[in-house]
């Protein structure tokens with residue numbers, strides 16, 4: 001391996017993002033299926049919009065990782081073993097719609113922090129092209145957090 005282009009910490013963090021971007025889609029799908037309430041017709045399709053972004057980001061992160069001589073996690077066992085996101089079975093009516101959105105805010109804030117960590121690591125290892133990819137993902141998740149907290153009648157950083 002050409003030492004000049006060896007980015008071990010970046011590769012590890014990209015794989016962390018592979019596991020987390022996979023799990024966040026599972027959690028968003030869970031909300032899509034288990035929500036009940038007055039805003040169902042708005043929020044049900046909104047979950048699909050969220051997941052379209054996460055699916056694209058997952059593919060881009062995994063393919064960047066391969067380009068850097070890495071090996072992305074590609075089994076459900078690996079995803080669940082490495083993700084820092086919750087994997088909790090829920091039932092209909094267990095959470096109200098605002099409670100489900102609050103849980104998503106927490107998922108998205110965790111993901112935001114993982115993007116930020118990737119930005120800092122790519123700085124350290126001088127891998128600007130990867131940072132270029134992740135910068136956009138960070139600003140996108142910031143926007144999603146803003147929208148969810150606005151729905152909850154809160155500011156983007158309230159409760160943090």
Ligand SMILES: [Fe+2]
Nearest residue numbers: 032033044048
């Ligand atoms: Fe659906």
